[in-house]
Amino acid sequence: MNLPYRLIAGAVLAALPVFAEVNKPQEIAPGVWFHEGDIGRKGHCNNGWIIFGAYVLVIDGNFPSGAQEIIPKIRAQTDKPIRFTFDTHHHGDHAYGNQVWADLGATLVAHEGVLSEMKKYEPGYFAGGKPGRWEDTAKSREDVAKSKLHPPTLLFPRQMSFEDGTHRVELHHFGVAHTRGDGFAWLPAERILFTGDACVNGPYNSMGDSDTAAWVETLEAARRLEPRFICPGHGLMGGPEVLDNQIAYLKALRSEVQKLFSAGKSPAEVKAALDTIKSTIQRQESLATYLGGGFESQVEKIYVEMGGKPFQSSAAPARRPRRDDEVLARK
Numbered sequence: 001m002n003l004p005y006r007l008i009a010g011a012v013l014a015a016l017p018v019f020a021e022v023n024k025p026q027e028i029a030p031g032v033w034f035h036e037g038d039i040g041r042k043g044h045c046n047n048g049w050i051i052f053g054a055y056v057l058v059i060d061g062n063f064p065s066g067a068q069e070i071i072p073k074i075r076a077q078t079d080k081p082i083r084f085t086f087d088t089h090h091h092g093d094h095a096y097g098n099q100v101w102a103d104l105g106a107t108l109v110a111h112e113g114v115l116s117e118m119k120k121y122e123p124g125y126f127a128g129g130k131p132g133r134w135e136d137t138a139k140s141r142e143d144v145a146k147s148k149l150h151p152p153t154l155l156f157p158r159q160m161s162f163e164d165g166t167h168r169v170e171l172h173h174f175g176v177a178h179t180r181g182d183g184f185a186w187l188p189a190e191r192i193l194f195t196g197d198a199c200v201n202g203p204y205n206s207m208g209d210s211d212t213a214a215w216v217e218t219l220e221a222a223r224r225l226e227p228r229f230i231c232p233g234h235g236l237m238g239g240p241e242v243l244d245n246q247i248a249y250l251k252a253l254r255s256e257v258q259k260l261f262s263a264g265k266s267p268a269e270v271k272a273a274l275d276t277i278k279s280t281i282q283r284q285e286s287l288a289t290y291l292g293g294g295f296e297s298q299v300e301k302i303y304v305e306m307g308g309k310p311f312q313s314s315a316a317p318a319r320r321p322r323r324d325d326e327v328l329a330r331k
């Protein structure tokens, strides 16, 4: 990146107001756009797009209706071809719209783990076997039912980059987090980081496919980039505090569950402590925004990761606390 451009980008960023408007594109730096998707009514994820000299790189495939929502907004800014769409992970709200982009001529890009996850959860496509998540989602979403699964075809192991003299965008996989295939898009000149759902801003954490201990480490690796702007997978964009808060929320939740697990609490006892855990976390104002639907499943997920039994087997006897050396050996 040449120096003059870097200075211009920095000047724009310094003066940037943060929007709080869903469905309205925001230009974060010249040619770099953020779009907060309507998760409440449509389940859409956030998107980004970067206008290079000869093409457009889109961040996240969204649902098909989410892709249709932003294509005219990209077209209002440029008629350059949308050549690449980057799936930050395999979930439907980030990748089920892939076919829409492919129909426009885009190549779908992702970390290798995205394809592995799809092979695991989408047997209907890969194995011609029993229906997977796509078929399940198609029952309740017309846009998915009318489209088809299109897995990413351009895969990277740890990192790949796009650079043409106007922009440099690095795609990174820092390790397991929200899924086993999370990718980040990093613009080093503008210090903008698109995180996918490895970092969200609001009550949108979904932990079902995650490993929460690894997740914290992965986010800490991303934090070392020292981003100035965080474009999360859901919720408002903001400064580095968005990433700090996500890390702090995961740490706080894990710490509360660890206390109960170490004290030998049964699944039923941990479940009964949900309100107490919530009020403890709520005391940290910056973390309260993460509390919402799915809290029970988050606590259960972490408890099971630590070695506890799922909540439905609440008749199980209290287990003995794991010794500290066993806990350390798992890290």
Ligand SMILES: [Zn+2]
Residues within 6 Å of the ligand: 045, 091, 093, 094, 197, 233, 234
């Ligand atoms: Zn999402």
